[in-house]
Amino acid sequence: MASVMSSQEFSLSVADCPLIQIEGWDGTLAQFEKGVSASLGTKLPASVGETVRHRGLLVVRVAPRHLLLALDDGIEAPSLAVDPDLGCSVSLGEGRVRFSMAGAGIARILSRCIAVDWHAPAAAPGRAVQTSLHHVPVLFLRTGETACDLIVPRSFSRSLADWIADSAAASCA
């Protein structure tokens, strides 16, 4: 994990982000998710934006039939036996980068980056929001009262980290 900036007010660090996306076919979704739930050993988030945390694994529902499995550092990918007649999975762990952010100024700084209402229930700790940061799709994960992660496409990550760091620097001046 590389630290881009760090202060009481705001810290930003960047790390790789192991990630698996799974998708169930329309019509047999319940059956599919039952299987996934069993092999992960946890219930799945019911609606888009909900997350479930289980043994170093964060399960996020990103669309009605799509789940993202984000792995903590050092956690082995779970063995998922996906029945191709029910759904599929694709690894996205190489192409995403995780920005971890925290600090007292986080809400103010993020308001200059993304159109997410920090105080809304949809962005409360434990929630996930897919939105855009400077035209780029990002996944916002609220990790605490004054902390959140953004999962961003690797190709844009340097540009977006610059953007956030500049926002933070300007606001702390």
Added chain:
Amino acid sequence: MSSNQKRLAAGGRISREQPVEFTFDGRRLVGYRGDTLASALLANGVTLVGRSFKYHRPRGIFSAGPEEPNALVTLGTAGRREPNLPATTLELADGMVVESQNRWPSLAFDVQSINSLLAPFLSAGFYYKMFMGPTRRAWMFYEHFIRKAAGLGRAGTDPDPDRYEVRHTFADVAIVGGGPAGLSAARAAAAAGARVALIEQDFLLGGQLLADPSDGVAASWLRQAKAELESFENVTLMRRTTAFGAYDGNVIGLVEQCGQTDPQRAGEARQTFTMLRARSIVFATGAIERPMVFSNNDRPSVMLASAARTYLNRYAVLPGKKVIVATGNDGAWRTAFDYAASGAEVMVADLRAAPPAALTAEAARLRVAVRAGTRIVDLDGGHAVRRTTLAGPGGESQTACDLVCMSGGWSPTVHLTSHLGVKPVYRDDIGGFVPGAFTAGRFGAGSMMGTHSTADAIDDGHRAGIEAASFCGKSASVPAPSKLDLGETATAPLREISSAGRGKAFVDFQMDVTTKDIELAHREGYESVEHLKRYTTLGMGTDQGKTSNFPALVAMAALRNATIPETGATTFRPPYTPVAIGALAGRATGHHFKPIRRTPMHDWHMANGAEMLEVGLWMRPYFYRQSGRDVNEAYVAEMRTVRQAAGLMDISTLGKIDVQGPDAAIFLDRVYANGFAKLPVGRARYGVMLRDDGIVFDDGTTTRLAENRFFMTTSTAKAADVLSRLEFLLDTAWPDLRVAVTSVSDEWAAMSVAGPKSCAILSAAFPALDVSDEALPHMGRLESEWEGRALRILRLSYSGERAYEIYVGATAGGQLWSRLLEAGRAFDLKPYGVEALGALRVEKGHVAGPEIDGRTTLDDLGLGRMAGKRTGFVGDVLRRRPAYLAPYRQRLVGLECIEDGKRLRGGAILFLPGEKPYGHGRGRITSVTFSPERGHYVGLALLAGDVAVEGNEITAVYPMKDETVRARIVSPVFLDPQGERLHG
């Protein structure tokens, strides 16, 4: 002249212990914290502040707010220079450098004020009627001078040194306006439990209450209201913030003035543009006082009555001691009374024959002279007023004065609601336009709705606040607001605001539009309000006609002998007050204008002499400087490397899509013009997609990884469009297909090793892998792992050489790139860039962007055989339209240059030999390259089918370089038509 000579010893909302120094036209002046530039100028006895747009008439301070048409100044110097700012909205700050505008050589003596004498020739629209000769281009000559004379301030050409921020915020209830109605609405909504944002353009809350004495009942109500609001945790008070526009989705555009005036916030952005998304909105935007229209009503020291009262009570400035208050309503009498109480000699001229007895009694008490049934008809004075001519029952009389306060009634501020498409409707009882019906979640309160008294505005705001909160589901009980009765009386509306006179009577002060201009517009038939505005330029100034639209409407209605609603209403456009373009752009300037996409090998390219090229948002190596001095030398050298040894190319930017599911093969069969269902597992195929209209959309290769899984690549440019299109088809057209499509573009670093030595390099780089022709034939694939990441090798060629596309997990891209270069060193492997890639594909006759230009079909590109007799794929039916099958339709050919020492160029137009080069020719060259193999230039072209005979000559004409070159029509495949090199 002593400093602050017009300032009262006490009172007002200024800090006398905090003096603020500034300069005006080089003169050093002192005001106080809490002043605006306008109040500080008035306090220092400055009455002449600017010159008008057209006639260069002397102008002073007219208002105390953003409606100011006259007192426009330029603030700052060099890169910070900002023209056309109303002095009435500039919060005074230390060190402000202010210049007056539109005058030369000086404000007091301005040469162009001669325009006033030329006025008869400068009537409305005069320029439409002359400057048409003697020649066709005559206008260009006259225009030069007109342009120089027009324009207000001068903009700097230096880049802006300041920063701007954009912010996204949210609220349950947004309240626009911090006057009595807005304050009351905010309190009610907050008490009901809603998250409230209160927006006030001024640096103080209070609105019109600030015009009341700073030690009176209004002030104590305001103090209490502020304290109460500040006690709510769910209220955000936004001062110095203008709601410049209201947009769909209940989004309000706000601009906050930040660093400019508050030294504590000096490091912050100069302005912040906030997009406030509210669930409901209360508009409490107030009303703007209207002027009266009489001869020379534009002279300095003629002011709106409420403004004069504001300068007196809020800023403790007494701009005049002999005051005429001209009105037809009750409100302006308060200005008279306050001035009289401050020691001025005051006369009220009221249009009404019998003003209310309560007012005349109070006037008598304060020794205010009253002239009933009286109007101002003229005014003397150059740089400040000296004398008015009044006309009343007793005839005309002249009265000396040094300040004229006028009130032509009030116009509700319906700008923001107009932005949302709420049509203003005329209310005869108040003589003004109020908003028509609101849509759900939008409310109005206070004087913008026509409420006339402060007491009613507070009640109205209270109601609106409760309703707006309730709309958001917040309905805790709310205690009644504290009352404030300022004793305003309902007044009859003033419908007549115009009185004829001898001199120019201004309707639009900033644009110098007079009653005569309106008469002329009417005479010439420009009688709809929009024609009037456009013909006379009325309302086109920086104040957007805030004080002029209604008087003009009244004047036109009178001329047309029509009612006001019959005459029309004007539509207000955002922004409410002008907004710096820099604020709207926020931080998205310079390198942040658009985000940059970098491949995993980006840093290597930068460190190793790559010249980079933007492709979409991607940065790609264009060529490497070690290959040659310039791109032309480099690309040929890089081509040679590929043809003779091997080259390494970063192709990570290709779009990559994972296609999975039981119906994946059926799906691809429908989206590609060529078939994929029968593609064996482990094989790749080149595919072309069409649009629904039969035109080629994109191309790429797709590999069957497993029975139910494919790996699709797209062009760099179309990656996002292709994915979205596939999702569209799956969601809306064929929901029965069980297929998942996922972008994996960022997932893989991709690089191509191309050239006769590529196989040997792969063997060296991956000693454990079998990359022999048997294990990895042309169009074959290999899956493995490298350094713990997935590795995929596809044997595909774009250049025509034996070549391999190597995909590895993006985190290992840089590492593998270096590994390949290292392994390839013995084989002369060198990196090559986009230019060489393009050249190689031209030599091989592959089409790309210049040929797939959104107008070509499969057949045009010589790819018709790919579809063969297939049907049922996207675009199949419309690609058979008659015009697409016409024999003269342009199709792809190859051209080779047959003149020594000459070259082909992309964009050259093709003609038959001997044909006169005129018109659109027979086709064009789309792509060219120097062919090291052939020793001359070759190119691809789109050429009319009826003349595209291989072996014939064609002439390529390039007028921009005055070139005509002979070329021979040949097959587009210049190199190795049998494809032997693919296996070489």
Added chain:
Amino acid sequence: MLRIECPCCGLRDQDEFRYGGDASVTRPGHDDPDPEAWYRYVYVRANPAGLHREFWQHVIGCRQWLMVERDTRNHAIASVAFARKAPAKKSFTQTSLAQKSLTKKSPVRKSTA
């Protein structure tokens, strides 16, 4: 700026969405050979001044294609729903031939619903 209530992500700024145009036109079956049907689908538009049924994709979000009813005179959005309709009941082991016959029935004609 429009704000569109995505059925699964909530109320979002329009710049998270990609416009997909008129949703009232009927896309012919993929193997429909009738040029007139394709011509009408691709080109002919009612273009009403009033309620307009249209596609939007929540492309910077859940990537679902949506069907939005919006008044073109004032941009007021009357409804938002997933564009995707439930697939027809069928077994999941059919051949491509069975597929073709099915698509002719209901799912592709959904927009007339």
Added chain:
Amino acid sequence: MARYSAFSIFRNALSGQKDWQRAWRAAEPKPSYDVVIIGGGGHGLATAFYLAENHGIRNVAVLEKGYIGGGNVGRNTTVIRSNYLLDGNTQFYEFSMKLWEGMSRALNFNVMFSQRGQLVTAHSADQLDGFSHRANIMRLNGIDADILDRDEVRRLVPYLDFSDTARFPIHGAIFQGRAGTARHDAVAWGYARAADGHGVDIIQNCEVTGFVRDGDRIVGVETTKGRIGAGKVGLAVAGHTSVLGAKAGLELPIESHVLQAFVTEPLKPLVDHVVAYGADHFYVSQSDKGGLVFGGNLDGYNSYAQRGNLGVVREVAEAAIALMPCISRIRLLRHWGGVMDMTPDASPIICPTPIEGLYLNGGWCYGGFKATPASGWCFAHTIATGKPHPLVAAYGLDRFRTGRALDEAGAGPSAWLQ
């Protein structure tokens, strides 16, 4: 009709401006006309003028639902150019350019056509090659065109961003010297006055509510001022073509979309040309009054609301500063939206329709202003003769069915992407 001239200005100055006449009569409808033009915008008024001027057809009415020139002719950014690539477009727009060059004198109304030159910046060698192709076609069709390198662009417009921090550095530009701007309202008024001078009735506040048919033939219109008979009806209501077309039973390949325009506070001369940004959506010129007039991309969804989207305002502001950093402190004074007829190929439609007696002029997308004179000229010819003028032969309604779309941008049939 009294002629406008410096002398008339002088004479009126001395007589207190009392002798000016109405620019056009306040006409009330007659029971019938040879030709009724629906739409008192630039195209409709120009058509009426050329019907009278070129074809001697003077018994003509122009019906306008509001006030003339209230639609796109009075809402656009006034750019006039003839830099089109495709056979059909190139000649048509150049013909229009030639008419612009003589318009003020032909109409005796100064439309302030100012040939200040237009340039479009290029940001890569490939883009400049594409521009060269266009410039070659222009030259080969007798139209002026130049390709400028970076230094030449810098000499011409030094205030653009030539710094090292430019996100998309300027590589060169295509330049058309004869391109420029005109005073948009004056075009509507000038044609109205000149048409009126030929006896054309210009009837404002007269909305067409339906069509009168005799069998399959259209023989008149129903209006808010009653029924008006017509030998032929010409529809010139771009932005609302679908709405009127539907009343006549026409099925059209048109969508209505909003394009925004912007103007800043008036400034002393700063921008002497029309400058367009080749790396994004932004173009700017400076009006004679001093305001910078600029625009960007379509708002991007079907709309008949003449108001714009805040997101696009932001994008346009960003692009403005990317091209022209000194614009940052200049203040936006107004922005508004115009409703465009967008076609599947971004080219217009001028033709007889399948309905006898009904002629169509529409589909102008965002390029209608520059076409005004040629459109009027050719539409008048089409109405008068019943056959398309050769210059608009490519603009038939059937081109989409047959595959003869004129897609300059190659953007395909999704109108909002054009």
